[in-house]
Amino acid sequence: MKKKVSKKKISVEAKGITKSFGDFQALKGITANIYEGEVVVVLGPSGSGKSTFIRTINGLEEHNSGEITVNGIPLNDDVKNRDVIRGQVGMVFQQFNLFPHLSVLRNITLAPQKVKKLSKSESEELAMSLLERVGIPEQAEKYPAQLSGGQQQRVAIARALAMQPKIMLFDEPTSALDPEMIKEVLDVMIELAQSGMTMICVTHEMGFAREVADRFLFFDEGLIVEEGTPDHFFNNPQEERTKLFLSQIL
Amino acid sequence: MTLYVVTMPSSLFTQFKSEDSIKKKLSLLIRNRNFRRFFIQFVFGIFLLLLFFYVVDKALNLELGFGHLSSRAGFGLSHTFIIDYNSNDSRWMGYFAGVINTIRVSLVGIVLATILGIFMGLARLSPNFLINKISTGYVEFIRNTPLLVQIIFWQLLLLQLPHISKALTFGGLSVWSNRGIYLPIISSNENGSLWSLILLLGLIISLILRSRLFKYKEEHVDLFSPNLISFFTFVVIAIISFFALSMKLSFNVPEVNINQHGTYIQSGGFALTPQFAAILFALVLYTGTFITEIVRGSIQSLPIGQTEAAMALGLNTYQRITLIILPQALRSIIPPLTNQYLNLTKNSSLSVAIAYPDLFMVSRTIMNNAGHALPMFVLILITYLTLSLIISLIMNIINRRVTRIGA
Ligand SMILES: Nc1ncnc2c1ncn2[C@@H]1O[C@H](COP(=O)(O)OP(=O)(O)OP(=O)(O)O)[C@@H](O)[C@H]1O
Ligand SMILES: [Mg+2]
Numbered sequence: 241m242k243k244k245v246s247k248k249k250i251s252v253e254a255k256g257i258t259k260s261f262g263d264f265q266a267l268k269g270i271t272a273n274i275y276e277g278e279v280v281v282v283l284g285p286s287g288s289g290k291s292t293f294i295r296t297i298n299g300l301e302e303h304n305s306g307e308i309t310v311n312g313i314p315l316n317d318d319v320k321n322r323d324v325i326r327g328q329v330g331m332v333f334q335q336f337n338l339f340p341h342l343s344v345l346r347n348i349t350l351a352p353q354k355v356k357k358l359s360k361s362e363s364e365e366l367a368m369s370l371l372e373r374v375g376i377p378e379q380a381e382k383y384p385a386q387l388s389g390g391q392q393q394r395v396a397i398a399r400a401l402a403m404q405p406k407i408m409l410f411d412e413p414t415s416a417l418d419p420e421m422i423k424e425v426l427d428v429m430i431e432l433a434q435s436g437m438t439m440i441c442v443t444h445e446m447g448f449a450r451e452v453a454d455r456f457l458f459f460d461e462g463l464i465v466e467e468g469t470p471d472h473f474f475n476n477p478q479e480e481r482t483k484l485f486l487s488q489i490l
Numbered sequence: 491m492t493l494y495v496v497t498m499p500s501s502l503f504t505q506f507k508s509e510d511s512i513k514k515k516l517s518l519l520i521r522n523r524n525f526r527r528f529f530i531q532f533v534f535g536i537f538l539l540l541l542f543f544y545v546v547d548k549a550l551n552l553e554l555g556f557g558h559l560s561s562r563a564g565f566g567l568s569h570t571f572i573i574d575y576n577s578n579d580s581r582w583m584g585y586f587a588g589v590i591n592t593i594r595v596s597l598v599g600i601v602l603a604t605i606l607g608i609f610m611g612l613a614r615l616s617p618n619f620l621i622n623k624i625s626t627g628y629v630e631f632i633r634n635t636p637l638l639v640q641i642i643f644w645q646l647l648l649l650q651l652p653h654i655s656k657a658l659t660f661g662g663l664s665v666w667s668n669r670g671i672y673l674p675i676i677s678s679n680e681n682g683s684l685w686s687l688i689l690l691l692g693l694i695i696s697l698i699l700r701s702r703l704f705k706y707k708e709e710h711v712d713l714f715s716p717n718l719i720s721f722f723t724f725v726v727i728a729i730i731s732f733f734a735l736s737m738k739l740s741f742n743v744p745e746v747n748i749n750q751h752g753t754y755i756q757s758g759g760f761a762l763t764p765q766f767a768a769i770l771f772a773l774v775l776y777t778g779t780f781i782t783e784i785v786r787g788s789i790q791s792l793p794i795g796q797t798e799a800a801m802a803l804g805l806n807t808y809q810r811i812t813l814i815i816l817p818q819a820l821r822s823i824i825p826p827l828t829n830q831y832l833n834l835t836k837n838s839s840l841s842v843a844i845a846y847p848d849l850f851m852v853s854r855t856i857m858n859n860a861g862h863a864l865p866m867f868v869l870i871l872i873t874y875l876t877l878s879l880i881i882s883l884i885m886n887i888i889n890r891r892v893t894r895i896g897a
Contacts, residue, residue: 298801298802299801300798300801300802323804323806326801326802326803326804327804329802330802331799331802333795333798333799335793335795337793337795337796337798337799338799339796339799339800339814339818340818341817341818350803350805350813351803351804351805354805354809354813355803355804355805355809359707396799399803400802400803403803403804
């Protein structure tokens with residue numbers, strides 16, 4: 241079941257982004273538009289710059305040149321802009337990165353209280369509804385270390401959603417999970433995609449990609465080598481590098 | 491590893507009674523794990539006890555008595571704090587004044603070194619070039635030179651300040667001369683200490699009020715500002731008690747005058763003598779470098795993902811440090827921090843090099859006057875041991891609180 245993507249409203253606009261680490265150029269000029277409500281899956285071999293790309297979108301990595309605009313706001317040296325963008329972009333990491341010294345509930349309510357100034361009861365209500373949504377309301381009082389990997393990642397998703405973001409970034413959210421836990425996380429992501437969230441996902445989960453992706457971006461050596469619909473990629477890839485990569489993971 | 495005092499299990503005892511031949515009884519005991527542990531411990535314990543009594547017996551022959559400490563001291567002290575002491579008081583009082591001086595420099599030193607260490611530790615991780623390099627330079631320079639040399643250096647430097655006749659005044663606000671540093675202070679009439687006590691109470695009350703109000707506010711939406719209300723409460727308490735005690739406050743600026751004999755007299759202000767300042771500066775700066783490294787190391791050992799997750803959620807730098815980084819780093823900061831507090835306190839005995847009358851310095855004076863060196867040293871060691879144990883105890887309590895949060 242796919243929902244309609246309005247091709248009109250651009251959520252993330254990236255124009256010629258470059259990024260170097262010392263002498264090494266990880267991004268060599270990335271240009272891409274992500275539309276509101278779209279689910280984009282970013283693919284590519286290890287070291288091709290996938291993580292670096294999505295991390296530039298919320299400013300975790302500073303791009304060296306090029307322009308990034310999120311919901312019409314340019315990501316530049318204006319501190320206020322950066323704050324606003326971070327408030328609108330949620331991120332889920334491979335390693336979950338939950339705060340181990342805080343309970344599950346507190347992990348989720350912290351940012352809404354401190355950044356959005358929600359009251360304690362408001363934020364807890366919100367947190368509980370999100371825990372329901374990711375299917376683990378009974379874990380609210382536990383600490384991250386007491387949860388399984390899959391549960392931790394679901395808490396991490398709930399934590400990001402608690403800031404009511406307009407865009408969600410996922411960087412290989414299931415790569416650190418045992419196989420039997422992957423599905424529970426993907427189910428949450430599928431539900432999120434179907435609810436109309438704009439999502440950019442770095443993932444090699446082809447089942448998930450086939451089910452919800454609107455578009456694929458294929459990265460290699462810091463460039464987008466090929467992009468298109470899942471149909472295009474599964475049935476008719478053009479570039480040699482894409483074919484090689486797909487033959488390895490499919 | 492669990493340590494336990496080995497006791498004999500009662501089951502062994504019943505078994506022992508049920509065996510009929512002595513030989514069987516013995517082999518039952520010898521082969522039993524618990525009995526072996528018990529036996530070794532028992533023998534060793536007896537040995538220690540005998541050793542103890544032997545040493546005490548010999549020491550008593552050396553007159554391990556403190557009787558002489560009750561007689562008149564006969565020496566004055568350049569620094570006394572809280573208690574009034576003069577040469578007509580007993581040696582006990584002199585010793586006690588020394589202990590107070592040790593506690594004073596250690597306590598102020600611990601507070602300042604901690605503040606310095608936390609700031610420098612954060613600065614060492616700062617991406618800001620200047621801040622980062624200042625911190626690195628500070629650590630490398632101070633940590634790699636001996637503390638005793640630094641103490642004497644600071645005293646030398648402070649004694650290089652101009653003679654009182656040419657004292658630096660920084661716009662008439664303070665007096666910096668080789669007699670010491672005199673800083674402006676607010677002074678009051680005789681009700682001053684009572685008023686400070688009331689202010690302290692007022693502060694505690696308004697802080698409690700503030701946390702209560704914040705709790706209340708979490709449940710209800712922003713109708714008022716807890717900060718403003720509690721501040722207002724404090725101000726009201728301060729003003730009412732001010733007039734009730736008919737307080738008079740004055741800004742006490744130190745000044746230098748010449749009396750009719752042509753000698754310079756400095757008066758007023760809060761005095762930092764060269765001795766106290768030298769030992770304090772040296773202890774704070776020196777211990778601060780180690781605390782800096784502890785703070786830096788603990789923060790660096792946290793996964794970078796913690797910072798990234800906090801940033802991605804939109805928490806600002808201050809919130810990130812206070813809510814995410816420091817609470818986690820604190821768990822690994824506190825145990826080595828305790829060591830630094832102990833070091834600072836013990837290192838304060840180097841005061842003896844610059845004649846700041848800490849407990850060691852005073853004890854030396856007493857020994858010079860009255861002999862009885864051995865008992866005096868026992869007393870000194872017991873005093874430092876007690877101070878150290880108190881610090882450890884407090885830090886253990888704090889540590890338990892910090893590690894209790896989270897799983
Ligand atoms: N902080 C950094 N310092 C130096 N080099 C880096 C840094 N981060 C990434 N790189 C390099 O940039 C390149 C792109 O890294 P990136 O993490 O974006 O790749 P990726 O496509 O996400 O790969 P993977 O599938 O392994 O996660 C890699 O060669 C990596 O070594
Ligand atoms: Mg990656």
